[in-house]
Amino acid sequence: MDDTDFDRFYRRTRDDCYRALVVAVRDPIEADDLLSDAYMRALGRWPTLRDHPQPRAWVLRTALNLQRDRWRRLRRFARLPFFQQQPSPPPDLPVEPRLLAALRGLPDQQRRAVALRVVLDLDTAETAAVLGVSPGTVTTHLYRGLTALRASLTAEEVL
Amino acid sequence: MHDLREFDDVVARIRSGLSAVHYRRPSPVRPARSRRALSLAGALSVVAGVAAFVILGPSGGSTPAWADQPRKLTAEQTERITRACTLGDPDLAASMPPPAVIDWRGIRVVAFFADEHRMVECVLDPVAGDNFEFAGGVGGEYAPSDLRVVNTDPHISYSAQGIESSYQVGYRFAVLVGRVGPEVQRVTVDVPGRGDAEASLNDGWVSIWWPGEVDGATLHAFDARGRELASEPLSLD
Numbered sequence: 356m357d358d359t360d361f362d363r364f365y366r367r368t369r370d371d372c373y374r375a376l377v378v379a380v381r382d383p384i385e386a387d388d389l390l391s392d393a394y395m396r397a398l399g400r401w402p403t404l405r406d407h408p409q410p411r412a413w414v415l416r417t418a419l420n421l422q423r424d425r426w427r428r429l430r431r432f433a434r435l436p437f438f439q440q441q442p443s444p445p446p447d448l449p450v451e452p453r454l455l456a457a458l459r460g461l462p463d464q465q466r467r468a469v470a471l472r473v474v475l476d477l478d479t480a481e482t483a484a485v486l487g488v489s490p491g492t493v494t495t496h497l498y499r500g501l502t503a504l505r506a507s508l509t510a511e512e513v514l
Numbered sequence: 515m516h517d518l519r520e521f522d523d524v525v526a527r528i529r530s531g532l533s534a535v536h537y538r539r540p541s542p543v544r545p546a547r548s549r550r551a552l553s554l555a556g557a558l559s560v561v562a563g564v565a566a567f568v569i570l571g572p573s574g575g576s577t578p579a580w581a582d583q584p585r586k587l588t589a590e591q592t593e594r595i596t597r598a599c600t601l602g603d604p605d606l607a608a609s610m611p612p613p614a615v616i617d618w619r620g621i622r623v624v625a626f627f628a629d630e631h632r633m634v635e636c637v638l639d640p641v642a643g644d645n646f647e648f649a650g651g652v653g654g655e656y657a658p659s660d661l662r663v664v665n666t667d668p669h670i671s672y673s674a675q676g677i678e679s680s681y682q683v684g685y686r687f688a689v690l691v692g693r694v695g696p697e698v699q700r701v702t703v704d705v706p707g708r709g710d711a712e713a714s715l716n717d718g719w720v721s722i723w724w725p726g727e728v729d730g731a732t733l734h735a736f737d738a739r740g741r742e743l744a745s746e747p748l749s750l751d
Contacts, residue, residue: 365541373537391539395686398542449534454527472518473525474532479517494517501521508527 361401365394368411371475376418379470381459383448385422393418409481415471416485457507464488465500472497580620580725582711587616599625599636610634614719615691626691626721631657635691637723658693665744668695670735672720674728674748688728690748692720698743700736710734 369390376386393414397404407413448455458466464486471482472493479497483490518525587595595616600607614628623638633656661671672692694701694715701713705724713722713733724731728750735744 362541369537369539370535374532374535377535378532387537387539390537391542395542451531454531458528469528473528497517501518501524504528505521505524508524 360405361398364397364401364405364410368414369394372411372414372418375415375470375475377448378458378474379415379419379467380422381466386418389418389421390414392421409477411475412471412477412481412485415475415477419467419485453508457504460507461500461503465496465503468493468496469500469504473501580622580708582705582709583619584712584714584722585618587618591618592616595623595625595638596627598638599627599634615714615716615721617714617721617723619723622687622723624689624691624721624723626719628658628691628719633658633660633691635689635721637689661691661693664746665735668697668735668743670694670698670733670744670746672733672748674750676728676750686727687723687725688731689723690721690728690733692733694718694720694735697737698735699738700740702734702736703748704732704734706730 372393373386373390376390377383380386380389396417397410397414404410404413458469461469467486468482471477471485472479477485479490479493482497483493486493488496592613595618596607596613600610611627611629611632611634613625614633615626617624617626618640621639623640625636625638627634627636658671661673663669663671670692671694672690674688674690676686676688690703690713692701696718698718699715701715701720701722702710703713703722703724704710706726708724708726711722711724713720728748731748733744733746733748734742735746736742
């Protein structure tokens with residue numbers, strides 16, 4: 356395995372992937388953990404993944420799959436007392452609060468479409484592949500999400 | 515990009531608004547920290563309901579990081595482990611099922627609390643002799659019926675998870691807990707690159723941890739005469 360090659364990929368993509376994941380999952384700590392897991396898996400598969408047409412999309416899809424698995428597992432953990440302790444407050448993100456609030460306020464599917472299509476700058480087909488939906492569905496979620504964001508941000512500014 | 519064109523203003527706002535967000539973790543291909551690093555045990559981080567573990571190498575040369583045989587526990591050690599898992603809270607201790615099987619090997623303890631209705635997993639880091647630090651709960655309370663049944667004769671069911679340290683990038687380990695029928699008297703796990711490891715088995719309850727991944731490992735069940743009753747490739751939950 357060419358670690359240097361992977362390292363270059365990691366350095367080139369990590370910020371964009373993290374930003375997209377922060378938007379997609381809302382919680383920066385969870386995004387941090389998921390992305391770390393996803394990159395570890397990417398490292399293990401790098402000899403083949405390096406030839407993937409869009410390895411960033413692979414990383415995001417893996418991270419989002421991990422989130423789904425994690426939440427499925429957590430459903431059965433919820434009753435354990437030490438999981439009911441107050442979690443640590445999320446770290447402050449250097450993002451304008453109203454933009455962050457507007458992004459976090461979107462429904463899941465719209466938020467994920469925005470994360471992948473706008474933040475990570477995947478094309479519609481790649482976004483559809485990551486989310487496991489049709490390109491038409493991506494376009495619909497994206498349109499609704501961006502319309503809602505524009506309305507939300509504009510309303511804030513008028514007020 | 516045609517689907518974004520009419521939203522140029524919003525797209526620009528999102529992209530510029532997130533531009534100061536950076537991912538701070540070092541590259542996973544950088545050299546790992548010293549395996550002789552001292553324990554940070556006790557630094558429990560609950561992240562979105564998931565405990566993050568402090569994963570460490572041995573603090574000295576005498577304790578192996580992992581072994582293919584579990585340690586035999588004294589009653590006092592069992593009590594200390596139970597107390598550590600319940601955080602010294604008598605109310606929590608009273609609410610937990612009893613300790614079913616405890617797997618202590620090397621730098622980690624996996625304690626499995628279970629009865630016929632409830633199960634709870636707990637991971638500890640041994641520190642300074644027989645003292646234990648709570649490193650986190652892999653699992654919460656769930657039921658034996660939640661275990662994945664992979665064999666019915668004899669009964670074998672399990673839950674396996676791959677865990678990665680939130681602190682030591684690249685350190686991964688696997689935890690398996692399970693239930694086997696009464697005819698099963700011995701359970702081993704063939705760990706890739708390490709060979710067969712003896713699982714801890716008590717009254718049909720099984721637990722074991724190993725460094726690395728779940729995928730690629732195989733569980734073997736034997737009867738009292740050493741005959742293999744079943745062999746099951748393991749996979750993540």
